[in-house]
Amino acid sequence: AQSVTQPDIHITVSEGASLELRCNYSYGATPYLFWYVQSPGQGLQLLLKYFSGDTLVQGIKGFEAEFKRSQSSFNLRKPSVHWSDAAEYFCAAPMGQNFVFGPGTRLSVLP
Amino acid sequence: SQTIHQWPATLVQPVGSPLSLECTVEGTSNPNLYWYRQAAGRGLQLLFYSVGIGQISSEVPQNLSASRPQDRQFILSSKKLLLSDSGFYLCAWTGLAGVVNEQFFGPGTRLTVL
Numbered sequence: 001a002q003s004v005t006q007p008d009i010h011i012t013v014s015e016g017a018s019l020e021l022r023c024n025y026s027y028g029a030t031p032y033l034f035w036y037v038q039s040p041g042q043g044l045q046l047l048l049k050y051f052s053g054d055t056l057v058q059g060i061k062g063f064e065a066e067f068k069r070s071q072s073s074f075n076l077r078k079p080s081v082h083w084s085d086a087a088e089y090f091c092a093a094p095m096g097q098n099f100v101f102g103p104g105t106r107l108s109v110l111p
Numbered sequence: 112s113q114t115i116h117q118w119p120a121t122l123v124q125p126v127g128s129p130l131s132l133e134c135t136v137e138g139t140s141n142p143n144l145y146w147y148r149q150a151a152g153r154g155l156q157l158l159f160y161s162v163g164i165g166q167i168s169s170e171v172p173q174n175l176s177a178s179r180p181q182d183r184q185f186i187l188s189s190k191k192l193l194l195s196d197s198g199f200y201l202c203a204w205t206g207l208a209g210v211v212n213e214q215f216f217g218p219g220t221r222l223t224v225l
Contacts, residue, residue: 034213034214036216041199041219041221042218042219043201043216043217043218043219044201044203044214044216045216046213046215049213090154090155092214097143097160097162097168098145098157098160098170099145099157099214101154101155102154103153103154104154104155
């Protein structure tokens with residue numbers, strides 16, 4: 001069965017530092033992959049998505065993600081983190097009519 | 112443009128009381144609709160999804176139920192709430208059945224069962 005894993009439950013970075021959040025998937029064919037962000041008490045907002053083509057995907061809020069088939073990964077990156085990026089981040093992939101979400105990574109940002 | 116609403120935003124209910132949460136989508140037709148729950152500090156748990164009016168699929172057996180009385184309305188209900196029903200409930204939709212699209216989420220309902 002298709003699955004999405006996020007190895008890091010909680011990550012803390014300093015404001016201005018670079019960020020990489022990991023996402024791994026298991027899927028036979030080329031997957032569709034998504035990254036969502038959830039601020040406390042809010043719904044989920046789509047950051048970016050990968051369907052096909054260029055493996056480096058640009059998203060909103062300065063985020064990007066790179067699809068690496070050889071590593072079954074779709075890691076989310078940002079070169080310089082802002083305090084407002086503190087949130088929960090979810091990687092996701094469709095499965096039939098549904099979506100499979102990773103367990104999420106909570107990002108804390110130090111001033 | 113499409114928008115998704117959830118009502119109410121917050122709710123505090125005693126154990127054993129009924130529940131009705133509403134989700135409505137505007138600006139699209141024939142959406143797939145979803146109910147998720149997030150317990151505190153946990154990920155997303157898919158509860159129900161619907162591909163059309165009156166069509167409900169349950170992912171987790173529990174004391175909750177869902178209904179879709181209209182194309183763009185999705186309701187989550189319970190006859191008797193349990194303490195374990197506390198959590199953050201999210202409604203989501205996707206469009207164009209058979210085409211992969213992202214899910215769009217509502218603002219959520221915070222339910223506290225006392």
